Amino acid sequence: xxxxxxxxxxxxxxLEPEDEPLRAARARSEEADIPAVPPETGALLRFLAxxxxxxxxxxxxxxxxxxxLWLLGGMDPRGSLTTIDIAPAHQSLAxxxxxxxxxxxxxxxxxxxxxxxxxxxxxxxYDIVFLDAVKAEYPEYLAHAKRLLKxxxxxxxxxxxxxxxxxxxxxxxxxxxxxRRFNASVHDDPELQGLLLEIGDGVLCAVHQPxxxxx
Ligand SMILES: C[S@@+](CC[C@H](N)C(=O)[O-])C[C@H]1O[C@@H](n2cnc3c(N)ncnc32)[C@H](O)[C@@H]1O
Numbered sequence: 001x002x003x004x005x006x007x008x009x010x011x012x013x014x015l016e017p018e019d020e021p022l023r024a025a026r027a028r029s030e031e032a033d034i035p036a037v038p039p040e041t042g043a044l045l046r047f048l049a050x051x052x053x054x055x056x057x058x059x060x061x062x063x064x065x066x067x068x069l070w071l072l073g074g075m076d077p078r079g080s081l082t083t084i085d086i087a088p089a090h091q092s093l094a095x096x097x098x099x100x101x102x103x104x105x106x107x108x109x110x111x112x113x114x115x116x117x118x119x120x121x122x123x124x125x126y127d128i129v130f131l132d133a134v135k136a137e138y139p140e141y142l143a144h145a146k147r148l149l150k151x152x153x154x155x156x157x158x159x160x161x162x163x164x165x166x167x168x169x170x171x172x173x174x175x176x177x178x179x180r181r182f183n184a185s186v187h188d189d190p191e192l193q194g195l196l197l198e199i200g201d202g203v204l205c206a207v208h209q210p211x212x213x214x215x
Contacts, residue, residue: 025097029064041200042070049074054127059083061133065097082108118144131157135175138182149208161202
């Protein structure tokens, strides 16, 4: 083990351990080939939900429910998670995960393409919007997220380093280009105060501070 590995293992020792519903949701996601967030990203989601005392959260990309369980565990106990997925099989797995954790009553699980569902959600209502679905659609999710977030709400996006491709000049595929555009838009937006964390595959967090009059 080199020093970087030892430091990574040391840092991992500070993660909140998975409970049984989380462990089962991760195992089912792996089995179904759904790329769930790694545990360190899950722990970050929980921390962010806890520190903001989040009551209303939108998740774009439920997968097998793994990230949703991390979020719910940090949210205000009266809070609810609105989670969107296009795949019925993934929605079923996610619903199984929420049920096993006794959290079904706190989840609104919506089946459909994110870009059709997001316009139906209420403006300026949410404390956190977490993006983890189609990478090529991240730039479009951004406009919706800004509309949905309360002032002071938090935008969180996973995979913003895209397995290192964002800094590979030869990577010009649609997903990589979209993530680069998304990251640059967040960085350049005066209404978003952001921070890119090298956790997991990269997590971009930004506080939404709308200038007066804008949604
Ligand atoms: C990376 S996985 C989500 C993993 C989940 N956030 C977790 O960590 O447990 C991406 C999910 O987005 C869903 N998805 C793909 N295209 C979508 C779309 N157009 N609208 C909504 N969800 C979509 C997939 O079915 C998949 O479940």
